[in-house]
Amino acid sequence: MSNEAIAKGEAALLRQARDKFVAVFGRQPAAGACAPGRVNLIGEHIDYCEGFVLPVALPFVTLIVGSLNNTTECNLVSVLGTGEVVTTSFPSSKSSVPLVPGAPAWANYIKGVVANFPGGVGGFDAVIVSDVPMGAGLSSSAAIEVATFTLLEALTGNKVGPVQKAKLCQKAEHEFPGMPCGIMDQYIVTMGKKDHALLIDCRSLESQQIPxxxxxxxxxxxxxxxxxxxxxxxxxxxxxxxxxxxxxxxxxxxxxxxxxxxxxxxxxxxxxxxxxxxxxxxxxxxxxxxxxxxxxxxxxxxxxxxxxxxxxxxxxxxxxxxxxxxxxxxxxxxxxxxxxxxxxxxxxxxxxxxxxxxxxxxxxxxxxxxxxxxxxxxxxxxxxxxxxxxxx
The missing domain is CATH 3.30.70.890 (GHMP kinase, C-terminal domain)
Structure with missing residues (x-):
């Protein structure tokens, strides 16, 4: 996949997300973020054993655009690869209503990020699009978590370091979708580098870029x-x-x-x-x-x-x-x-x-x-x- 094709793919996703946001919410989004899927070259079922893994970030992304809405309600619109549009709403972490897992299942990945975002976050509107293959073992879940976290950083101005971001997104997946994943997926999705694999020590969380x-x-x-x-x-x-x-x-x-x-x-x-x-x-x-x-x-x-x-x-x-x-x-x-x-x-x-x-x-x-x-x-x-x- 050429660099030109990658850029065109992301540009098309951005147009789709921005147009849908305007159509649904009647205004332009304030910020946008994306995060890639990943493929692990070697080191499977190792991250939760505190070993070494060697993944690369992929040229496929989940992209999210959004704005704060001055309420305590989070409103999400997801455009699936089939073109089907699904929506859901749930309380923000600053609402008096507890944020708990529930249907639809895909929203739990975002709920977990909202619940674990440092300092809390008020209500926001967002549209999500993706070309990361779903259910293929390419970490579409970490892509949506890290993309959401990155968007919330932009909307709130509250930023954290990349390792902390990865750990908080991992915690989100443990608590809301209920998936006891290791740290690899969120780590590489956060810190991937073009033309490099990332050798990750899943105990110390130190890493080395491998050309x-x-x-x-x-x-x-x-x-x-x-x-x-x-x-x-x-x-x-x-x-x-x-x-x-x-x-x-x-x-x-x-x-x-x-x-x-x-x-x-x-x-x-x-x-x-x-x-x-x-x-x-x-x-x-x-x-x-x-x-x-x-x-x-x-x-x-x-x-x-x-x-x-x-x-x-x-x-x-x-x-x-x-x-x-x-x-x-x-x-x-x-x-x-x-x-x-x-x-x-x-x-x-x-x-x-x-x-x-x-x-x-x-x-x-x-x-x-x-x-x-x-x-x-x-x-x-x-x-x-x-x-x-x-x-x-």
Whole structure:
């Protein structure tokens, strides 16, 4: 996706949001902000174990425009990708009415941000548009949270540092949608940088920008078009199993565990499933750190090998893949020009990220279309900037 295409896409979203705001609320919005989706290159089901992750921000954004309205009511208009318009209202954090989760589910992401915004916020009107694929594991939830927070900073003049913003948006997702996510999504969506991946230490919250000089390579993201629902039992269950393993080792998290600690767990006769989860986390943390190192040296052959190792571990040990994701990775495995492929995101559907030669991208798309049982959607990703204000 070229820089020109990215700019045109954002300009079109802004026009759509601004026009809808004028049509619904009868005035121009005072400010606008956007935040991207993300794809994680490696380090899955690791952030809540305080390990290392290596995501990039995507050239797809959720964009929100709005104005304060001098009431204690928040009025939202969301324009879905289908063109359908949905609306909702709820009390602001300065209302006498408690702000609580409820229907519609999508508004809980915004409610959580409003409830956790420093100093509180009065009523506002806003319109939200997005081209971040929903339900594809590309963090559409963090995009809407961070975009909303960035807009509220502009409207109130109350700004916080980027790490604090990410933490408050994570807290919002824990409390209102009820999703016990790690910090990765909100962090990269807030602090992504064009042409860089971000190696994040999920314990210290320190990070390192890793240049992604791909040369004749490209990152192909294949959306399986299988929807997943991470607010069900599967994700919290994996998190609890990892914590059980850490507890049995007397550690605060699996971040400090070593491969030899697996023998200690075996000796304690822990459940085999818990042992599998621990092995994935320990080995995935090591893989992620290695990718961060070898990418600096442009050793993309090794990056690809680690992609495959990561996918196999997620499928067999963490058991968060699904037949559709496994099929796409198997199609990529051994195809001309492919260095590596893996599922990305929380799992149970979503996307596969593939590192391949640019010259083979169109052939790969045709190959997947001819063999995959579903209806995939493709896009070539490039590392992009994180959350920012947009000029109205």
């Amino acid at each position: 992604m000089e791909l040369g004749d390579l490209a990152v192909l993201v294949t959306n399986s078009n299988v929807k997943h629902q991470l607010t069900g039992s599967e994700y919290p269950q994996r998190r609890a199993q990892c914590q059980e393993a850490a507890d049995r080792l007397g550690l605060p998290s699996l971040r400090d565990a070593k491969v030899e600690d697996l023998e200690k767990l075996k000796a304690q006769k822990v459940d085999e499933v818990v042992l599998m989860r621990a092995r994935h986390v320990i080995e995935e943390i090591a893989r992620t750190e290695e990718v961060g190192r070898v990418m600096k040296n442009k050793d993309f052959k090794r990056v690809g090998e680690l992609f495959y190792q990561s996918h196999d571990s997620l499928s067999q040990l963490m058991q968060v893949s699904c037949p559709e994701l496994d099929q796409i990775v198997d199609i990529m495995r051994g195809a001309p020009g492919v260095l590596g492929a893996r599922m990305t995101g929380g799992g149970f559907g979503g996307c596969v990220v593939t590192l391949a030669k640019k010259s083979e991208i169109e052939n790969l798309k045709k190959l997947v279309l001819s063999q995959y049982k579903g209806k995939p959607i493709f896009f070539v990703s490039q590392p992009s900037d994180g959350a920012r204000l947009v000029k109205l």
